[in-house]
Amino acid sequence: xxxxxxxxxxxxxxxxISSLSLSAAPKxxxxxxxxxxxxxxxxxxxxxxxxxxxxxxxAGKGGFRLSLFGYNPEADHLAITRxxxxxxxxxxxxxxxLVLTKPTATVAHKGGKRIEPGSADYLTLxxxxxxxxxxxxxxxxxVDELFITGPKETVNPGETIPLRVRARFSDGQERDVTAWSRxxxxxxxxxxxxxxxxxxxxxxxxxxxxxxxxxxxxxxxxSAPYPFTVPDAVYANAPRxxxxxxxxxxxxxxxxxxxxxxxxxTTFIRRSALDTIGRLPTPAEVETFLSxxxxxxxxxxxxxxxxxxxxxxxxxxxxxxxLLVSGSRLRPDAVKSYYGWIRQRVADNTPWDxxxxxxxxxxxxxxxxxxxxxYAIHQDPESMAENVSQxxxxxxxxxxxxxxxxxxxxxxxxxxQFANLFARVRAKGWGGDARNGDGRRTLYVEPEGDLIQPRxxxxxxxxPLDAPAIADGDxxxxxxxxxxxxxxxxxxxxxxxxxxxxxxxxxxxGLVEAVDDLRASNPASNEAxxxxxxxxxxxxxxxLRDLMRLILASETYRRSGEVLPGNRDDxxxxxxxxxxxxxxxxxxxxIADITAVPEKYGELLLNDGSTEKTSFYTNSTRAxxxxxxxxxxxxxxxxxxxxxxxxxECERSNQPSLVQVLHLSNGRTINDKxxxxxxxxxxxxxxxxxxxxxxREAWLLCLGRPPSSHELESFVSVxxxxxxxxxxxxxxxxxxxxxxxxxxxxxx
Numbered sequence: 001x002x003x004x005x006x007x008x009x010x011x012x013x014x015x016x017i018s019s020l021s022l023s024a025a026p027k028x029x030x031x032x033x034x035x036x037x038x039x040x041x042x043x044x045x046x047x048x049x050x051x052x053x054x055x056x057x058x059a060g061k062g063g064f065r066l067s068l069f070g071y072n073p074e075a076d077h078l079a080i081t082r083x084x085x086x087x088x089x090x091x092x093x094x095x096x097x098l099v100l101t102k103p104t105a106t107v108a109h110k111g112g113k114r115i116e117p118g119s120a121d122y123l124t125l126x127x128x129x130x131x132x133x134x135x136x137x138x139x140x141x142x143v144d145e146l147f148i149t150g151p152k153e154t155v156n157p158g159e160t161i162p163l164r165v166r167a168r169f170s171d172g173q174e175r176d177v178t179a180w181s182r183x184x185x186x187x188x189x190x191x192x193x194x195x196x197x198x199x200x201x202x203x204x205x206x207x208x209x210x211x212x213x214x215x216x217x218x219x220x221x222x223s224a225p226y227p228f229t230v231p232d233a234v235y236a237n238a239p240r241x242x243x244x245x246x247x248x249x250x251x252x253x254x255x256x257x258x259x260x261x262x263x264x265x266t267t268f269i270r271r272s273a274l275d276t277i278g279r280l281p282t283p284a285e286v287e288t289f290l291s292x293x294x295x296x297x298x299x300x301x302x303x304x305x306x307x308x309x310x311x312x313x314x315x316x317x318x319x320x321x322x323l324l325v326s327g328s329r330l331r332p333d334a335v336k337s338y339y340g341w342i343r344q345r346v347a348d349n350t351p352w353d354x355x356x357x358x359x360x361x362x363x364x365x366x367x368x369x370x371x372x373x374x375y376a377i378h379q380d381p382e383s384m385a386e387n388v389s390q391x392x393x394x395x396x397x398x399x400x401x402x403x404x405x406x407x408x409x410x411x412x413x414x415x416x417q418f419a420n421l422f423a424r425v426r427a428k429g430w431g432g433d434a435r436n437g438d439g440r441r442t443l444y445v446e447p448e449g450d451l452i453q454p455r456x457x458x459x460x461x462x463x464p465l466d467a468p469a470i471a472d473g474d475x476x477x478x479x480x481x482x483x484x485x486x487x488x489x490x491x492x493x494x495x496x497x498x499x500x501x502x503x504x505x506x507x508x509x510g511l512v513e514a515v516d517d518l519r520a521s522n523p524a525s526n527e528a529x530x531x532x533x534x535x536x537x538x539x540x541x542x543x544l545r546d547l548m549r550l551i552l553a554s555e556t557y558r559r560s561g562e563v564l565p566g567n568r569d570d571x572x573x574x575x576x577x578x579x580x581x582x583x584x585x586x587x588x589x590x591i592a593d594i595t596a597v598p599e600k601y602g603e604l605l606l607n608d609g610s611t612e613k614t615s616f617y618t619n620s621t622r623a624x625x626x627x628x629x630x631x632x633x634x635x636x637x638x639x640x641x642x643x644x645x646x647x648x649e650c651e652r653s654n655q656p657s658l659v660q661v662l663h664l665s666n667g668r669t670i671n672d673k674x675x676x677x678x679x680x681x682x683x684x685x686x687x688x689x690x691x692x693x694x695x696r697e698a699w700l701l702c703l704g705r706p707p708s709s710h711e712l713e714s715f716v717s718v719x720x721x722x723x724x725x726x727x728x729x730x731x732x733x734x735x736x737x738x739x740x741x742x743x744x745x746x747x748x
Contacts, residue, residue, distance in 0.1 A: 042180035071404030258566030270704035283700035327630035341370030584639035691719035
């Protein structure tokens, strides 16, 4: 901050004189002391002075730097009162202090006016300066809990609702902190909120407003019904199979959303096969299911899916995405070992808590103890901590590495407490490049060592997030303590994270979106359901197959994608099934299965852009059986395969694109496979002289259903008009039309 000009000082003097009795005169003994931590910093935070776009930026602004949103009170106090020869504070004349004249725009300020002269915030800062600008104290009360009041259970578009926020401090004191809280809306299509906490309901749905104060978060939930009239009998008569349906229908009734009818049998069998084993049902499986008259045939079908080797392939691949199994960071033998360990855990139906425990506490050879490769990918304590949190809690704590999280409760101290749990993890034989050597690294744990926190120059006592610190001198591997805390039944964040991932796989939309973003300020679309599913998983000893059976058996999962007038605007509450494009690997395997021409995987793409031959994969290897995200494949890359560079679902894309359309229409993947002499086209033409059974088989192969009478008649007519010498061309065109249709490309 520069010194004010003469006119500016005169104006500031007038302001100072006008408030002299409040800001400069000695305060009576009864006047409460102003706390830098609990009174001054909240004002600066609310005004945006210490935001990332102002003095809270890494380099500060105008030569003045504050910690982001006040995460370092000690440094902020020094910057305000001692830097620049202390000219930001005028103890004898508070009104002339730069910390008042700048934010009030009494003197030139690039940030504009942030505080009104004479306001309560202005007077608080003036009183603090008049009291000698005392700094933060070790025994300052800390915020223990936030409370929010004001929202009604049900609101209507057009309503305005004032929110109030109260803080309870460690000394038992409670204060209204609404004026110094920052508010955000989780869904701005439902509600908007201004800086004072006034909420404007603008649309239907389930919304939430979060209030942030002093690294604490509190949420107010809002439920605004849709403008549809749905008779109560619709919900009362809707089919229900388990508690999932009860909780979903309860919410649909509250929101006035009409549930779509159940999907037909062919849609159900196709959907469940793709979601559970990543493979289309065969024509024989479809015919068998359709002819099965048992009342529990869906249960028999679902149970059969879990016994398939494709189930192991599919879920081993998904967890390999999560754990970043990739040859770009590991040697081939280590990749194979890492993937093999994951696959064996899936085959054994290892409970998820035990699965994660084995990863967290891994030791030994990268080739013989495959799980230890988690620590070959993440080689420093900070990366280990961030990826454990992201993978197993769906929490991103990365922002807290440099400062308190600006929108969450995680502090810089908590981050380094958590990261210090990994400070003693070491490895022999790693080398500088993960691709050098034979991959025979050995992971071990040192008996001592700590991670230094840059801000303090000292280590933080090691502790899991929101848990007591490990006692000094405790001889245990700190990761054992972490594993105990992480997988404990009362750590509901752990169960909620994996439940949300599994739910999103089957339903297309997570209860929390994005699925790996379970921060407090991103609430679930149906909190009651997420909690109930987490409780079920805990009570069933983290058996993921049991959780999957529960979801597959629900009528919510079976619901069709039919859009009704009473649910056309629903995107998150499961009144209908939400269609989505098949993933890259599932789509590639489906095309290979239908055409009977497998894809070939013979090269690895290295980090420098070069390729390397590999003999790991045979000509019958499916995309979902690839160990390694470094396997080169134009098709998988084009259709959004997870590159396994970071622990984030954002690495995968299921969004359609023009490049994908062009590749399916004119590219080699479909056209070359259909034209190949060994393709299914050749087989079908040899087996069927009559076009009707050929067309029926093509429909069952591609779409999992028989053709309608209209579809069958239309294509029989095409065959009859084409003549015998054109049968192959017509058959290739038939398959091409089916393989490029939305019905084939999308899960529905």
